[in-house]
Amino acid sequence: MPLKNIAVAIKKSLDEKQMVMYFKYSPLQQEIEQLxxxxxxxxxxxxxxxxxxxxxxxxxIMPIDANLGVNKANFFVKRLMTMKLNIKAQGLINHVFSTTFINNSSSNIYPGGPYKNYHQIYLPRKAIIKTVFLDSDQINDYEVNNINQFKIVSLLAEIPPQKTRTVRIEYDLKLPDYDGKILHQLVVQKQIGALNNDFVLEYNFDEGIQLVRRNFTALAKGNSLIYNTTLSNDRIFLVEFTIKH
Structure with missing residues (x-):
């Protein structure tokens, strides 16, 4: 294979987080982190x-999945992630984040089988957890840990072959009492080695909230923005708005 093709493949793997780099030499590692x-x-x-x-x-937000089953079921699993953000006039951002897991494994025979997923969701430490659902059932069997800047919600979800299950979490972030422009910066981090999964982002604004600008092209419908993409790498979404008190 020509060196040019190898270089292109390496760059693609780095861009899509199929490959990452670490060096013991601190100055070089700092450069790698900046990249x-x-x-x-x-x-x-x-x-x-x-x-x-x-x-x-x-x-x-950063979802992390780990297959605890003694199989390769994760190879057969497809994901659809959706983030709905409701900017409320009373001064908070309501989040509803859901991940739908589709296990396309044909049977319980190795390498397929049930996908026993230890699912973790990294959120801002100040996030106020309201509810966690597995499909239509509200669950309490989950853990919440605060580590550094993050609040990590963890739970176990099993997806049998040829079945679909959805994990949904609802949480709030408070907004400051401020009459000027407010910029919401949402970073969506892709898990290392994960497939390029579909991602849907939706913003909904209460009456009295005026959208100023954004850094992505979205379908505008009434007081809503809808953006469909593929999470091939980490993404940063910026939305600026004002709230009339």
Whole structure:
């Protein structure tokens, strides 16, 4: 294979987080981290955002899946992730994040079989957890741990062959009492080695909230924005708005 093709393949793997880099030499590792190819969990930080002179809300989500079954069922699993954000006039952002798991394994025979998934969701530490659902059933059998800047919600979900299950979590982030422009920065981090899954982002704005600008092209419908994409790498979504008190 020509060296050019190898270089292109390596770049694609780094861009899509199928490959990450680590070096013991600290100055070089810092350069790798700045390039975003170290696999490090991104910090909740608005300092590099120059879109606004107003308030910036650093928001982030990173779903992590681990197959605990003695099989290769994760190879057969497809995911659809949806994030619905409701910007409320009373000063909070309501989040509804759901992941639908589709197990296309044909039977219980190895390498297929049930997908026993230890599912973790990294959220901002200030997130207020409201409910967690597995399909239509509200569950309480989950763990919440605070580590550094993050609140990590963990649960076990089993998806049998040829079945579909959905994990849904609802949580809030409070907005500051501010009359100027507010920038919402949402970082969606892709798990290292994960497939390029479909991702749907939806913003809904209460009456009295005015959208100023955004950094992505979306379908605008009434007081809503809908954006469909593939999560092939980490994404940063910026939405600026004002709230009339």
């Amino acid at each position: 975003g190819i170290s696999g490090k969990v991104a910090a909740l930080d608005c300092s590099k955002t120059t879109l606004t002179n107003g308030i910036c809300i650093a928001d982030e």
